[in-house]
Amino acid sequence: MTGGCACGRIRFTADADSDDAYLCHCRMCQRATGSVSIAFMGIKKAKVRWEQEPDWYVSSPIARRPYCRECGTSLGFEFPDSDAMDLTVASFDDPSKFKPRHHYAVESMHEAWLDTSALPRIRTEDNPNVVKRWLKATGRLPD
Template structure:
């Protein structure tokens, strides 16, 4: 378990936002093939919020039933993976990268490691790309950024009512 008074997050475009009070249980990295496909990545970081402590604060996710017992919630507008849900359970799993402060929840376990990439142990040896000498690209991205900020907003996009 990881201690956090409140866990707030949402999708990249801001159409779906959520809040989960209290501790998130079993923060872990799942390496199963379904999670890899759902995340579009090599693993999916998840942690459980008690359903009674979880609320959507903006919008509604779209749901995909990845099996007969599990559904996955994501933003229909930007595609951000948000939830792994077993509807009959008393918890909902939050995709940790969707938290406003993802560094606040450290995984304590890995699951389904039979599908983990065989070369993960080599990552720390990869060279690190140097920072660009000029900030032009970064400034251009910042000037045209449409990503929702890592905090709740009264309106999103700015000036629109939601």
């Protein structure tokens, strides 16, 4: 499977053995992504090929994270002393392949954000301000 960052500078191919993924709720991931959780899939480092080496930052005394310095896309997480790493599900070109199998670091979980199925849903094309901006900038709506 292929994936990469938002601007396209960093691209990867990953030989995923399964569709297993999980949501991490740890405070380190929350701070690193600015979100209440992040969807990851675990993979052996040897099964990830980077077309362009990502930028890395040390996010804690025990871990580092690949990202793109140009667009800011979070691409994953790793313990440097491990042969495995996590890639962000949303950085794959087709993230729909993956299925969440468990939650991790539940001590930091924000329960109110887990089941949002009762909230109103608004499609992008139903927001005239956004549609106008996209059409003016590109002549079309985003994929």
